[in-house]
Amino acid sequence: MSSTPVISINGLTKTYQSGHHALSAIDLEIQQGEIFALLGPNGAGKTTLISIICGIVTRSAGSVAVAGYDIERDYRVTRAMIGLVPQELTTDAFESVWDTVSLSRGMFGHPPNRQHIEKILRQLSLWDKRKNQIMTLSGGMKRRVMIAKALSHEPRILFLDEPTAGVDVNLRRDMWQIVKDLRDDGVTIILTTHYIEEAEEMADRIGVIRSGELILVEDKVALMSQLGRKQLIIQLDQVLTQVPAELAAWSLTLNEAGTELHYGFGASPGQAAGTDGIGVLLKQLESLGIVYTDLTTRQRSLEEIFVNLVEAEA
Numbered sequence: 001m002s003s004t005p006v007i008s009i010n011g012l013t014k015t016y017q018s019g020h021h022a023l024s025a026i027d028l029e030i031q032q033g034e035i036f037a038l039l040g041p042n043g044a045g046k047t048t049l050i051s052i053i054c055g056i057v058t059r060s061a062g063s064v065a066v067a068g069y070d071i072e073r074d075y076r077v078t079r080a081m082i083g084l085v086p087q088e089l090t091t092d093a094f095e096s097v098w099d100t101v102s103l104s105r106g107m108f109g110h111p112p113n114r115q116h117i118e119k120i121l122r123q124l125s126l127w128d129k130r131k132n133q134i135m136t137l138s139g140g141m142k143r144r145v146m147i148a149k150a151l152s153h154e155p156r157i158l159f160l161d162e163p164t165a166g167v168d169v170n171l172r173r174d175m176w177q178i179v180k181d182l183r184d185d186g187v188t189i190i191l192t193t194h195y196i197e198e199a200e201e202m203a204d205r206i207g208v209i210r211s212g213e214l215i216l217v218e219d220k221v222a223l224m225s226q227l228g229r230k231q232l233i234i235q236l237d238q239v240l241t242q243v244p245a246e247l248a249a250w251s252l253t254l255n256e257a258g259t260e261l262h263y264g265f266g267a268s269p270g271q272a273a274g275t276d277g278i279g280v281l282l283k284q285l286e287s288l289g290i291v292y293t294d295l296t297t298r299q300r301s302l303e304e305i306f307v308n309l310v311e312a313e314a
């Protein structure tokens with residue numbers, strides 16, 4: 001991945017005519033060739049943000065540049081670089097797959113290019129359906145047509161607004177593969193999602209948006225290792241009524257039944273670093289005559305991290 005920002009957003013603010021503040025001073029840079037997932041609850045401002053970049057909604061303040069071009073002053077240039085797959089399916093039901101996708105290319109003023117249309121239809125497994133009317137396709141195939149339409153004018157950047165909302169597990173996995181293949185072709189991808197699993201599976205970076213504020217932007221792996229502390233569960237041979245005072249320094253917690261001690265460790269400040277501390281802890285338990293029957297560790301998932309984050313900010 002190069003470090004050239006393909007999208008630069010500065011102080012972007014949106015207040016709808018109703019007076020609703022949908023976005024507050026968003027600063028964000030999207031790097032060329034990355035998959036960026038915008039995660040947030042309903043009404044957080046995800047669609048508003050991508051609609052502004054795509055020129056569908058006007059900004060109230062701030063600036064957005066795509067490859068250095070301003071999205072309002074140089075609208076035609078920036079819009080031509082962008083493909084948008086909206087949440088709602090918008091296609092003419094009576095048109096054939098081939099005509100729909102070809103027509104979409106023409107709307108961007110591009111001359112016909114049969115080879116390109118064939119390539120994307122094959123890539124999206126739509127080639128065999130190219131003569132079919134859209135209305136005869138399954139929901140999953142219709143979604144693929146939406147992606148094909150968005151790719152028809154060879155955009156450098158593809159926005160996917162909740163690409164897998166309401167689709168079954170198999171199709172979701174197919175979509176993930178399609179998105180990764182597109183990234184391998186050099187397309188920068190920005191997707192919005194409610195599904196943490198989706199961000200965890202696909203994204204290089206994750207932005208969390210809540211009530212119009214971007215509360216976090218982080219590399220996925222770094223995010224998971226910074227926040228994803230591990231937990232050691234010590235199964236006890238006896239029932240304790242409380243954590244022994246001698247172990248106070250370890251910030252242990254006892255489960256309700258008194259049969260398990262829980263120890264959080266990892267990269268968080270103030271905690272014993274790494275796994276070295278565990279050996280010391282276990283020796284100390286032994287010296288206190290506390291017998292354990294089993295040890296397990298678990299890593300927090302991005303889902304837990306996300307829920308904690310949104311709750312902490314609330």
Ligand SMILES: Nc1ncnc2c1ncn2[C@@H]1O[C@H](COP(=O)(O)OP(=O)(O)OP(=O)(O)O)[C@@H](O)[C@H]1O
Pocket residue numbers: 016017018020021022040041042043044045046047048049
């Ligand atoms: N045209 C509009 N006029 C007034 N308010 C709007 C308009 N469009 C969106 N909003 C409000 O702005 C806020 C952000 O909406 P937005 O669609 O960007 O959220 P979202 O994060 O995409 O939500 P979802 O996950 O439900 O799609 C919401 O409170 C919404 O009701």
